[in-house]
Amino acid sequence: MNQxxxxxxxxxxxxxxxxxxxxxxxxxxxxxxxxxxxxxxWAANLVRWRKNGNRTYYIVNRHINHTDICKxxxxxxxxxxxxxxxxxxxxxxxxxxxxxEEYYAxxxxxxxxxxxxxxxxxxxxxxxxxxxxxKERFPDVHxxxxxxxxxxxxxxxxGYSVEECLRRLKDAGLGSIPGGGAEIFAxxxxxxxxxxxxxxxxxxxxxxxxxxxxxxxxxxxxxxxxERPEDRVDHMLKLRELQDETGGFMSFIPLRxxxxxxxxxxxxxxxxxxxxxxxxxxxRLMLDNFPHVKAFWIMFGLKxxxxxxSFGADDFDGTVVEEKITHRAGAETPEALTVTDIRRMIEETxxxxxxxxTVYREVVx
Amino acid sequence: xxxxxxxxxxGGRLTAGEILELLTGADLTELGIxxxxxxDRLHPEPVRTYVIDRNINYTNICTSGCSFCAFYRPxxxxxxxVLTTDEVLAKVQEAVDLGATQxxxxxxxxxxxxxxxxxxxxxxxxxxxxxxxxxLSAPEIVHIADMSGxxxxxxxxxxxxAGLDSLPGGGAEILVxxxxVRVSPGKASTSEWTEVMECAARLGMKATATxxxxxxxxxxxxxxxxxxxxxxxxxxxxxxxxxxxxxxxxNTALGGTTPGGHDYLKMLAVSRLALDNIPNIQASWVxxxxxxxxxxxxxxxxxxxxxxxxENVVAAAGVKFRLSxxxxxxxxxxxxYDAAQRDTLYKTLRVHSRMESVK
Numbered sequence: 001m002n003q004x005x006x007x008x009x010x011x012x013x014x015x016x017x018x019x020x021x022x023x024x025x026x027x028x029x030x031x032x033x034x035x036x037x038x039x040x041x042w043a044a045n046l047v048r049w050r051k052n053g054n055r056t057y058y059i060v061n062r063h064i065n066h067t068d069i070c071k072x073x074x075x076x077x078x079x080x081x082x083x084x085x086x087x088x089x090x091x092x093x094x095x096x097x098x099x100x101e102e103y104y105a106x107x108x109x110x111x112x113x114x115x116x117x118x119x120x121x122x123x124x125x126x127x128x129x130x131x132x133x134x135k136e137r138f139p140d141v142h143x144x145x146x147x148x149x150x151x152x153x154x155x156x157x158x159g160y161s162v163e164e165c166l167r168r169l170k171d172a173g174l175g176s177i178p179g180g181g182a183e184i185f186a187x188x189x190x191x192x193x194x195x196x197x198x199x200x201x202x203x204x205x206x207x208x209x210x211x212x213x214x215x216x217x218x219x220x221x222x223x224x225x226x227e228r229p230e231d232r233v234d235h236m237l238k239l240r241e242l243q244d245e246t247g248g249f250m251s252f253i254p255l256r257x258x259x260x261x262x263x264x265x266x267x268x269x270x271x272x273x274x275x276x277x278x279x280x281x282x283x284r285l286m287l288d289n290f291p292h293v294k295a296f297w298i299m300f301g302l303k304x305x306x307x308x309x310s311f312g313a314d315d316f317d318g319t320v321v322e323e324k325i326t327h328r329a330g331a332e333t334p335e336a337l338t339v340t341d342i343r344r345m346i347e348e349t350x351x352x353x354x355x356x357x358t359v360y361r362e363v364v365x
Numbered sequence: 366x367x368x369x370x371x372x373x374x375x376g377g378r379l380t381a382g383e384i385l386e387l388l389t390g391a392d393l394t395e396l397g398i399x400x401x402x403x404x405d406r407l408h409p410e411p412v413r414t415y416v417i418d419r420n421i422n423y424t425n426i427c428t429s430g431c432s433f434c435a436f437y438r439p440x441x442x443x444x445x446x447v448l449t450t451d452e453v454l455a456k457v458q459e460a461v462d463l464g465a466t467q468x469x470x471x472x473x474x475x476x477x478x479x480x481x482x483x484x485x486x487x488x489x490x491x492x493x494x495x496x497x498x499x500x501l502s503a504p505e506i507v508h509i510a511d512m513s514g515x516x517x518x519x520x521x522x523x524x525x526x527a528g529l530d531s532l533p534g535g536g537a538e539i540l541v542x543x544x545x546v547r548v549s550p551g552k553a554s555t556s557e558w559t560e561v562m563e564c565a566a567r568l569g570m571k572a573t574a575t576x577x578x579x580x581x582x583x584x585x586x587x588x589x590x591x592x593x594x595x596x597x598x599x600x601x602x603x604x605x606x607x608x609x610x611x612x613x614x615x616n617t618a619l620g621g622t623t624p625g626g627h628d629y630l631k632m633l634a635v636s637r638l639a640l641d642n643i644p645n646i647q648a649s650w651v652x653x654x655x656x657x658x659x660x661x662x663x664x665x666x667x668x669x670x671x672x673x674x675x676e677n678v679v680a681a682a683g684v685k686f687r688l689s690x691x692x693x694x695x696x697x698x699x700x701x702y703d704a705a706q707r708d709t710l711y712k713t714l715r716v717h718s719r720m721e722s723v724k
Contacts, residue, residue, distance in 0.1 A: 003371050004398050035701030037663050038397035045394055270692070272699035273656030274663065303626030304656045310393040310627065349393070349627045 070117025211248025284312025427473025637665025
């Protein structure tokens with residue numbers, strides 16, 4: 001194999017990967033600019049095997065988007081609404097628990113994934129209240145809730161510091177936080193895509209605080225808009241630095257910009273399966289201190305998500321019941337997959353499906 | 366495995382055992398790297414191709430009853446249809462207006478239509494339009510011969526005189542009779558399919574070859590199929606391209622599941638490595654969607670197939686991808702190549718430089 005790789009324009013970078021050396025900013029940029037996706041994938045797969053062996057993870061979970069009312073109204077988001085607008089909703093705590101109840105009997109899911117808009121009026125107690133109500137009803141279910149952006153908002157609503165806010169949410173049952181809202185850290189790109197949102201530094205700061213309190217999280221990267229390869233690598237290196245410091249990240253989740261039905265559709269680059277695989281594979285190669293890389297099938301589609309499992313990803317995500325954010329933006333994937341579907345697709349790649357909980361412990365049923 | 370991959374990537378001819386070893390033992394990206402090297406050597410210019418064509422399914426009435434097919438209707442079924450010559454000509458006109466250079470007419474094995482019907486349809490198209498008629502798969506040729514009491518060579522020669530230029534590779538499915546009797550017992554056998562290709566070669570006609578996989582066949586059957594095609598090509602030099610595609614189970618009698626993107630890309634790469642005598646390998650966006658079809662251009666495919674202004678057969682099995690010419694060009698550019706529109710025989714008609722889409 002080495003003889004075949006030796007012909008690649010990125011052979012020197014692959015050598016570093018094989019030797020276990022950390023890749024540089026320039027290496028990352030060259031990888032993104034290279035068209036040799038199979039060689040990049042081969043190297044990423046090598047790292048994936050080193051870290052996770054033949055295991056491919058999935059989770060049985062349920063998403064609940066408790067409100068779509070959002071004061072930010074990021075232009076790329078097809079999900080958010082203003083109060084009073086058609087389609088605007090906010091679930092009461094009772095409704096949230098009832099939603100969670102709907103599938104629990106059948107699925108016995110291990111995670112509830114709660115993400116919503118930045119509601120301008122709901123009080124701090126709403127958030128602690130939903131966590132403790134869910135925890136009381138489902139003590140064994142892990143609550144992964146509120147992106148860094150929401151955390152900052154909830155802290156402001158409650159008049160607390162981010163740290164105090166996170167402490168109180170954790171006491172109420174918060175298990176970990178999802179990786180959303182990271183987008184792309186580079187300010188000039190962020191200003192075009194989501195000027196309404198907290199800065200990259202703020203996102204990193206909230207995440208650092210969470211990690212220091214023992215709250216694990218994931219990290220996303222939104223790509224496929226106006227960002228350059230340099231911006232992607234910068235984003236990854238900032239994540240890598242924070243991970244060196246805290247060790248609190250579990251997985252890296254690349255998300256393709258999916259702006260159908262939004263004002264920013266004109267900023268989107270045409271969908272490219274090769275670029276999707278690159279985001280996964282280069283992520284795996286650059287983020288040498290992240291244990292996991294996720295191929296989020298809702299974004300990628302099933303066929304490409306399956307292929308991504310040979311390009312560095314070791315996590316197929318979950319049987320996501322009820323996902324609205326991507327689907328309002330025109331995703332054509334089904335809204336839910338069965339465990340049988342997921343296991344079959346993983347097995348087809350020659351790896352072993354392992355059901356995990358949120359923090360990547362094997363679930364034995 | 367490393368040695369085998371290096372041997373395959375250098376263009377060495379693989380035995381059946383070696384092809385099977387690649388299918389079962391090699392990693393996906395390793396196969397992609399090796400197939401990509403072979404593809405680049407056969408097509409060193411940084412250009413990948415597509416054709417503008419229209420599928421016209423002149424009838425859905427079919428006596429074959431293949432269990433993997435969702436398109437056909439048995440004779441007497443209320444949803445059965447046969448297009449009139451005028452309807453076909455109108456479809457050809459629309460296609461030509463959209464830039465089509467190729468017409469891909471295929472239909473069911475109709476229990477009444479004889480060769481005169483096909484001859485008059487072909488000559489009606491040829492007398493009105495300057496298009497390449499890449500039509501009638503081998504099972505249809507065998508059926509027309511049966512219906513008309515003619516041998517295959519006479520049938521093919523008459524159709525050629527009436528305007529038929531080349532044959533699409535459909536109906537090959539898996540060229541192993543133990544598989545064919547299970548999924549398509551009413552269709553041309555392996556030897557009949559082969560005979561059509563032999564006649565086509567003698568008449569100076571070109572054809573493509575396909576493989577439908579992911580239904581009841583074993584990996585060994587897939588390998589046998591590849592070897593059959595390669596042997597035929599050694600003898601006949603008749604195939605311009607090989608097109609593997611995946612079984613689509615919705616609305617079929619056979620049911621089951623469809624192979625994922627992983628199996629598809631693996632099969633595609635192994636096809637490129639195994640078929641050392643076939644110049645072109647086509648990606649199938651119709652069954653795989655645009656993202657995987659683009660990735661396929663880095664797994665051994667040098668052609669993304671056709672724009673398919675109309676496609677009914679795969680659509681009947683619940684899979685409806687639609688791609689415009691613009692999108693096809695975009696996909697090829699996104700894979701790092703210039704995009705070229707080609708004709709049926711892979712002659713370049715127009716090149717769209719990838720610099721056009723660099724922002």
